[in-house]
Amino acid sequence: MENPENRQSDKEGFVRANDLELGYRSGAKTHRVASGVSFSLFRKELTCLMGPNGVGKSTLLKAIMHQHPPLKGEVWLGNSPASHLSEKERAKRVAVVLTEKIATGLLTVRDLVALGRIPHTGWWGQLNPVDQAKINEVMELTSISQLAHKNVSALSDGQRQTALIARALAQDSPIMVLDEPTAHLDLSNRFEIMYLLRDLARKASKAILVVTHDLEVALETADKLWLMDARQPLLTGSPEDLMISGGIQRLLPGKKWRVDAVTGKIIRNTAPLPCKIEGPEPLVSWVKNALRKNPELNLPDTIFLSENPFSIKATFSQNQHRFDSISEMIRFLQERLKQKISF
Template structure:
C-alpha cells in the first residue's frame, strides 16, 4: 500500500464568520483556527446551530471571512475561481437530487465535469478515472443500475464515487451516513477512511454519528458555542475528557472504558458481584426498569449465565426483573 506524506491541505487562521440579517451583522464563529491534513479522515462534530454549516460554506468559498483567512494548498482561498475550486474540492451534500433514471455510471461520470467542461465529453483518461472511482468504492457491479433502483447505501457510495472521480485533493461530506442502517454507516465511513489513507486525500465529514466516528476518524474537530475549535486524535480527546464538551449538561458522559456515549453512571448502591462486564449489563437493565434498590446481593455467574438472589436463581435478566417487580 502506498504511504503518502501528510501535509496541511487546508488551513484557517483567526477566522470571523457569519452573515447579515436585515442589514445587521450576525457573527456565528470568531477567532477560529484549524488545520486539515491530507491522508486523514477528519470528523467535524458539534450540536445543531453551532456554526458547522457556516464553516463549510466558508471552506467552499461561498461566504467570505470577515476576519482572518483560509488557505487552500498554501494559497488564499479567495484567489481561486469557481472552476478551479471545483477541481480541488469535491462535495457530497446530505440530500442531493438526481433523476431516478440516471445510471450509477452516469452519475459518477459527472465528477469529471470540472475537467471536461459542460459538454461532458469524456476522454479515455476521464473514462479510466471514472472506472477507478467505481472500483475504489466497490460499486463497479452497479455501473448500469438506475439510481431509483438501488438502496440508499448504494446511492451514497455512488455519490462518493462521483466525488472521487472529481479528483480534488479535498473531499467534504455533509452527514454522509444520515438515514442509513448501522452496517451501511460503518461501510461508508470505512470507504472514506480508505480514500484518505490510500489516496492521500484530505477528507472532512460533518457528522453527528459519534460512535462510528470514534471507530473510523483519524482526527476530530469539536465545535461548540463560545469555545475555540478543538482539534485532536479522538483517543486523546476521550482520555482528556474534552470529548464531553459536545454533551449537554451533566446528564450524559462519554465512557472512557466502553468508548461510547452513556447516561452518566453514578454509584447505584446495588450489591452485585461477578464478572465486571456482566455486572455492567445487569445494572444497566435494572436502572432502565426503574429498580433502584433491592434487598440482598446479586451474584452473577458467567457460564452458564445465571443470577442468584438469596435462594432464587434466574437464567435471564428479564426473569430477574420480573421477580423484583412482583416483589415490590
C-alpha cells in the same frame, strides 16, 4: 499528475485556517456564528466534525467551500487562499457530498459517477480517455463496478451513498467534504460507509472531512475529531485523546448527559449504583445498563453473577436465583419492589 503548487509537507494541513470568525452578512447586518476557529485538515486522514445543532458546523463547511467566506481570516486550500481561487479551481480542490437527495432521473451509476468530471470537462465537455480511466478507477476503488449500468433510482440507500462518494472521487480533488453521509443508513451501512471513507483517505491521499452526529461510528473510524460548541474555540484531537482528556464532553452541554469514558456510550448522569456487581465483564456491563434504567429498584450490597449458554445465576444476599435473561432478573427485582420485599 498532482500540481506541485498543491503539495504540502506532512506537518502542514492541506486545509488550514487560524482564528477565523464565521458568520454571514445580510444587507448592512453582520451575523456572527463562531470565532477563534483554527484547524488543520491533513491528507490521508478522516476527520469528523461534531457538535450540537446551531453551533456553526454548516457555516464552517461553507467557509471551507467559500460559499460563505469567513468574516475574518482566511481558509487555505493547499498553498492558495480560497478567496484567490476561481470557482472552477476551487471545484478541482474540494469535492462535496451533501445530504439532500438529488434528482437522478434515468441516470445509471456510471452516468452519475461521470458527473464528477464536470470541473475538468465543463457541462458540455466530452469524456476523453483520461476521464474514462478515472471513472473506472474510482468505481473499482469503491467496489461498485458491477453496478455500472444499474439505474441510480434502483439502488439501496447504502449503494446510492457509495455512488455519490464515487462521483466526488471522480472529481479528483484532494479534499472531500461530506455532510452527514450516514444519516439515513442502517447500522451496518453507517460503519461500511465510514470505513470506506477511512480507506479512501489513505489509498487516494485525500483530506476527508465528515460532519456527523454519530459518536459511536466517529470514535470507531475517525483519525481526528473537530468539536464545536457555542462558547469555546474549536477543539481538535484524536478520538482517543479527547476521550481521555474529557474534551469529548463538549458534545453534551449541560449536566443531564455524559459520554462514558470507558465505553464511549452516551449515558444519563445518575447516582452511582448502590451495589457492587461482580462476574464476567460483558454480563456485568449489561446488567449495570439494565439497572441504570430502573433506578427505583431495591438492591443488595453485592450481586454475584455467573452464566452459562442458557441461563444467568445471580446471588443476592447469599440467596441464589437463576434467570433465563437479564430482563427476567429485572422483573424479579420489580416484583420484590412491588411486594415491598427488601434485601
